[in-house]
Amino acid sequence: MRHLMSPLDLSVPELEKLLDLASDIEKNPKKYAHTCDDKRLATLFYEPSTRTRLSFEAAMMNLGGKVLGFSSADSSSAAKGETVADTIRVVSCYADICAMRHPKEGAPLVASMVSNIPVINAGDGGHQHPTQTLTDLLTIRSLKGRLDNITIGLCGDLKFGRTVHSLIEALVRYNNVKFVLISPEELRIPSYIREDVLKKNNIEFLEVERLEDAIPELDILYMTRVQKERFFNEEDYVRMKDFYILDKQKLSLAKDDMYILHPLPRVNEISVEVDSDPRAAYFKQAQYGVYVRMALILTLLEVELPC
Template sequence: MVEFQHLIDLNDLSVEQWNEIIQLALKIKANEKAYSEVCKHKILATLFYEPSTRTQMSFQTAMLRLGGQIIGFDNPQNSSVSKGENLMDTIRIVSGYADILAMRHPIEGAAKAAAIYAGCPVINAGDGGHLHPTQTLTDLVTLQSEKGALSGLTIGLCGDLKYGRTVHSLIKALSMYPNNKFVLISTKELSVPQYIKDWLNSHNCACQECYSLAEAIPQLDVLYMTRIQKERFASQEEYERQKNVYILDMEKLFHAKQDLCILHPLPRVDEIDLNVDKDPRAIYFKQAVNGVYARMALIMTLLQSNGTKRAPISHHCAHISCNNPNCITNHETYLEKSYKENGDLLVCEYCDERQLI
């Protein structure tokens, strides 16, 4: 039995626990009807503070296919948030109505904060440009199904690596499997944040940064495309400079391996040419369907866990403010600020922002 209560960051769990959930997802996929009443009389609350299609609907579909029910909102303006209610109070109230809670929020560290006050398991369905662990579970289920293994792969990640929370979560997860190599394909402006580089260095992962998708693609076993996220940019002009830099088309794909797996967390804009959809190496629509099975397995695991609630914050440091303006502690100011030491740096326990001691 996996013993934990919240899923805030996939790396809160061990690789063995990930593998249990992945194998359960594949069992559900093979015989979905056998699990149709596992969550009968259970309620999932979906709190989506920013727009979502796949993540929200796949959570809802997962719970309904398990025989459970759903409540929640997909627009904070249709909730008491529009009246000024803080996150703490919303979580306290809604977790009293539900057995499990999935939350998407534009502010980094919001899921971590929610877990402090929740009376039920909390699943991070994406927090700002920080993390997206259930998308990563979806990616791992897909790669296990398609490749048969999660090790010994050369993984290219292309596009928005700075704000792409799916990228950050996937790098952290696949770095835990042996002999994986990462090729980070982006402009200088959209390269991965320093905490991800620190993570790769601390785990001795082979990694190279590259500015050309065409040059990188022949060596790849996996290509993880991402859209340039307009909503994360400070200005329209900055977005326009970046949006069409990387486009996967059939000309580039001609030079790729025949067993390449092309993934994308979706939605796409124009970073994958529509003609690529016809290529059997394009598995991003299979990937989206696998998200239902991944989330079914996760919901089951959390609801069946008998583990003790884990304290999500442990190193209080009230007199220091986080340097990240999009950190939840700079928006919900009642939260106790907390940092871990990493050499001569302090690391915010909510958003992973680094700053000098």
């Protein structure tokens, strides 16, 4: 039985197969509308995450399946001191597959080790959020037609941004991907990414402090939030925050076929005036998130696919 703990659990060929399936689902949703009739997904969310939970639920429903679960730890047996391992063994009696969100790193892994049903890590603390990465990859591949030969800008909080780290680790497996890392000094990518992922693999990358300096070269711009709390002092924050807000003016410097992604929720790092630009792809990305989760559920459940 397969689980999904990290985006790297899937080899590049496996990933291609998954993304192909997701693209076919996008084109022919009806073909898949009853592939999971009588299957049940458990959404075990030990911390709230509406977007991710609803995306999983929509994915399962689109396949004809049913959903049960909980949306916060208060209403779970965790409050009574039950271990995640025990919970998943019981939930195995109720569902065919499980998506687990947990504030503690590694909790889904612990669950997967004793589970009788496939477990999908739907986010474990600051650690992994693999279905976000799969969503990002499907979005890029769908919009650009490829995952190699691209220049991708990653902008904002690159130090703590889990989705950014995972995306870099996933993309270095493709050929000729160039990274432009756009962040304040305080929020640069951690050295393990710089040294062990980028340098060790001889990946071309650039670190810059201002979005407008970087934007003209990019094929993809991946925006993330810069939280005020992350700065050492108010002064730095005030001086720099506008560097990381994408507005029409900065966007005017970009290529016509550059696409803007964002894991959402957005606060103010993308100005709403950008929403109507055809390059704004962050809401489409949410739609790709459903397709890729549908493909993932079908794959982990080893459902025989319709031809």
